[in-house]
Amino acid sequence: MTDTEQFPVRVEQPDRNGGNIFSRVFDELTAFCRSRSLFILHYCTGCGAIELPPAMTSRFDMERLGISPMVSPRQADILLITGYVSVKTLKRVMLTYEQMGSPKYVIGICSCTVNGGMYWQSYATAKKLNDYMPVDLYIAGCMPRPEAVITGLRQLMDKIAAGEANGWEDYYRRYDYYLGHQQRLFGETWQTPTDVIAEARHYGLFGPETLGDHTRLLEQHQAPLEALEMQLGLGAPDEVKA
Amino acid sequence: MHWSELAIELTLMPLVAFVVGLAMVLMMRKIAARLQRRVGPPLLQPLYDIVKLYGKRTQTSHGMLHEIGIVMAVGGYVAAETLLPVPGMNGIAEKGGMITLLYLTMIPSLGLALGVGQCANPNGSIGISRALTAMLAYDIPLVIVIAGVAIHFGTTNLVDVIAQQQAGGIATWGAVQMPLLAIAGLFALQGMLGKQPFEIYVAPAEIATGPMVEMGGKFLGGLFVMQCFQLYTASVLYVTLFLGGGENWIAFLAKAFAVLVIPMSIAFLFPRYRTEDMITMLWKWPVVLGLIGLAFVGS
Numbered sequence: 001m002t003d004t005e006q007f008p009v010r011v012e013q014p015d016r017n018g019g020n021i022f023s024r025v026f027d028e029l030t031a032f033c034r035s036r037s038l039f040i041l042h043y044c045t046g047c048g049a050i051e052l053p054p055a056m057t058s059r060f061d062m063e064r065l066g067i068s069p070m071v072s073p074r075q076a077d078i079l080l081i082t083g084y085v086s087v088k089t090l091k092r093v094m095l096t097y098e099q100m101g102s103p104k105y106v107i108g109i110c111s112c113t114v115n116g117g118m119y120w121q122s123y124a125t126a127k128k129l130n131d132y133m134p135v136d137l138y139i140a141g142c143m144p145r146p147e148a149v150i151t152g153l154r155q156l157m158d159k160i161a162a163g164e165a166n167g168w169e170d171y172y173r174r175y176d177y178y179l180g181h182q183q184r185l186f187g188e189t190w191q192t193p194t195d196v197i198a199e200a201r202h203y204g205l206f207g208p209e210t211l212g213d214h215t216r217l218l219e220q221h222q223a224p225l226e227a228l229e230m231q232l233g234l235g236a237p238d239e240v241k242a
Numbered sequence: 243m244h245w246s247e248l249a250i251e252l253t254l255m256p257l258v259a260f261v262v263g264l265a266m267v268l269m270m271r272k273i274a275a276r277l278q279r280r281v282g283p284p285l286l287q288p289l290y291d292i293v294k295l296y297g298k299r300t301q302t303s304h305g306m307l308h309e310i311g312i313v314m315a316v317g318g319y320v321a322a323e324t325l326l327p328v329p330g331m332n333g334i335a336e337k338g339g340m341i342t343l344l345y346l347t348m349i350p351s352l353g354l355a356l357g358v359g360q361c362a363n364p365n366g367s368i369g370i371s372r373a374l375t376a377m378l379a380y381d382i383p384l385v386i387v388i389a390g391v392a393i394h395f396g397t398t399n400l401v402d403v404i405a406q407q408q409a410g411g412i413a414t415w416g417a418v419q420m421p422l423l424a425i426a427g428l429f430a431l432q433g434m435l436g437k438q439p440f441e442i443y444v445a446p447a448e449i450a451t452g453p454m455v456e457m458g459g460k461f462l463g464g465l466f467v468m469q470c471f472q473l474y475t476a477s478v479l480y481v482t483l484f485l486g487g488g489e490n491w492i493a494f495l496a497k498a499f500a501v502l503v504i505p506m507s508i509a510f511l512f513p514r515y516r517t518e519d520m521i522t523m524l525w526k527w528p529v530v531l532g533l534i535g536l537a538f539v540g541s
């Protein structure tokens with residue numbers, strides 16, 4: 001990750017109330033292209049994943065809308081989470097979400113991401129996805145059929161083209177709120193490799209609710225990341241020889 | 243030639259290559275879609291993808307070499323386009339020739355290796371080591387094919403090669419005169435494009451797109467641009483060597499797109515080989531075919 005303090009960074013803020021006519025045309029072109037080209041990263045540990053292959057392949061064909069699957073968080077625009085997320089998988093979801101490049105969108109599929117669904121009484125699942133990260137679109141159902149998935153994606157495309165799908169900005173503006181829910185679930189020592197507060201400053205999205213009680217708690221526990229020790233083989237050196 | 247004409251040609255040739263390359267990417271995705279009984283992407287989809295990637299707010303750079311690597315990857319192909327004669331424009335093709343072109347088409351892989359190396363992602367490292375191994379595999383038949391063509395026409399100058407084929411008509415085309423080399427060239431083309439069954443270094447389900455794994459935003463956009471140039475360079479080189487270049491733009495584009503249909507149609511019907519199987523295959527069949535073809539060249 002580039003250290004934003006070492007390089008002088010000038011961030012152009014999109015001016016929504018007019019401005020230069022060329023920049024407005026360019027912004028609209030970019031918004032249109034963003035809505036017509038969406039790379040999806042699937043996070044399918046729940047049961048809704050089974051409805052996605054038909055949405056992608058010959059019957060419903062997402063690619064005609066410009067939507068295609070991608071495999072790495074750096075490349076993806078949409079994080080698509082199907083079905084319930086357990087506490088353990090939610091940690092991985094958070095790590096994935098913070099690595100994605102903005103503008104990024106989150107879609108929750110199935111009832112379990114909306115309110116816990118049939119796992120509402122379970123001690124091991126996260127109930128409401130939008131407590132932990134901003135969700136741009138929910139597609140409810142148990143499970144939603146491919147038609148519903150495609151309809152939901154079209155709604156997201158319309159929102160992006162209109163410049164309304166700005167959930168990712170909310171994560172920086174109200175980081176304290178989201179971090180609080182994460183700490184409630186993962187414990188006080190929870191930290192991710194991404195410096196969200198520095199990124200909020202970088203994007204010019206630092207607001208009064210970015211910092212709070214929970215970020216102060218994070219600062220107390222935050223330890224700098226250290227590289228893992230390089231090691232060949234799985235066991236101790238002696239076992240490798242044998 | 244006046245310098246201003248040359249400057250215009252050197253600017254136009256990569257631009258034309260990019261626009262044609264966009265259409266080739268679209269054709270590739272459409273062929274994949276039709277083979278899988280889908281509708282496929284809309285007309286301007288490759289352009290939407292590139293504009294969107296360059297318009298991302300987050301551009302995660304892993305350092306200076308990461309950025310230079312992408313510039314090398316695109317720049318190597320931009321330089322190669324100025325050495326590839328197209329109808330009406332020769333650029334600096336007369337001063338370059340096949341050997342310079344062959345050298346320039348290797349630069350993108352090396353640039354990518356530099357850039358990916360700095361990302362320090364294990365999937366990326368595996369991917370780029372596979373990409374360089376793949377280059378080693380397809381370069382042997384490619385060099386044999388290019389040597390055969392150079393011996394047959396008595397020159398390494400691509401402008402002369404085209405002129406000789408166009409003067410004699412279809413009977414003097416490389417593909418008619420040297421069918422074995424043309425078949426070996428198709429194998430090398432498949433390897434050069436990195437398409438299935440030789441898609442060992444992208445392998446999305448296995449190593450998460452290999453070299454592209456840490457690329458987001460403008461870096462991935464640069465690689466998408468590179469893909470346009472790559473398709474154009476490979477097919478135009480094949481057309482120049484074996485199908486008599488282009489008498490006019492219509493014939494030229496028809497030939498270039500028709501050549502690409504062959505590897506694309508094969509690609510989406512097959513899974514991929516392992517690395518060692520790819521090397522065994524490419525060092526065996528196209529090399530044997532190419533060497534037999536080389537023996538008949540000039541006789």
